[in-house]
Amino acid sequence: MTSFDFIPSSARHTWPGGDIVSRQSFPATGNFDLVANAFGLLMVHNDDVVSPGEGFDMHFHKDVEIVSWIVKGAVRHRDSGAEEETIVRAGMAQAITAGSGVNHAEVNANGYSSGSFLRVIQCWLPTDIPNASPSHHSYDFNAALDAGGLVTVAGEGAPLQINTAGARMYVARLHGSANRVAVPGAPFVHLFVVNGNVQAGDYDLAEGDVLRCRNLDADLPVSGQGEILVWGMDRSLNE
DSSP, rough: OOOOEEEEEGGGEEEOOSSSSEEEEOSSSOOOOOOTTTTBBBOEEEEEEOTTTTTEEEEOOOOOEEEEEEEEEEEEEEEEEOOOEEETTTEEEEEETTOOOEEEEESSSSOOSSOOEEEEEEEEEEEEEEOOOOOOEEEEEEHHHHHHOOEEEEEETTSSOOTTEEEEEEEEEEEEEEEEEOOOOEEEEEEEEEEEEEEEETTEETOOOOEEEOOOSSSEEEEEEEEEEEEEEEEOOOO
């Protein structure tokens, strides 16, 4: 039986760093059990706003799949296995396989005097291939999104591949009530409103709101004015 759980933006955990404000759909900063708090395969879903020139200095990841969606601004990415920095801009996504271990840094590519903030949604999923060779790839989805449809960003059949079977990430930019997309049914669906106001089935959602669906056995119609980021997952870490 299909069930829905509406989580308002105000219910998110907030980590108020001096230069980074992280609004977290799952408790992530600190000593938390990411698997126990996961929904489906999604362990981390952080909505981060980063001050000009600031960010996350070199830090270590191992055996996790990371997908980042750039909402505003640009992120400068540098890791221990790359000879050059990568700039990922709004409307682009980056997928990282941490694999056997990678040190990397993610900072606002716009300098201290620019006045330009970075907003990025970062998601973590478990890997199916422990100790894989670390890698990262990025892709520009702006042209596809301007058409108004639901775009598959990461997962099977998407431009960005991840080593987590049964997980797919979608993004859509909705341009008004006449623009409707159908979110595919799945055992676990996590729908996040990046900005604007949308209607998902019988639910009216605003920026930062989440609708979690279990056993969604039919497509979910979504319309409105704004951007949504959706994970559809075929299995769960803890159910």
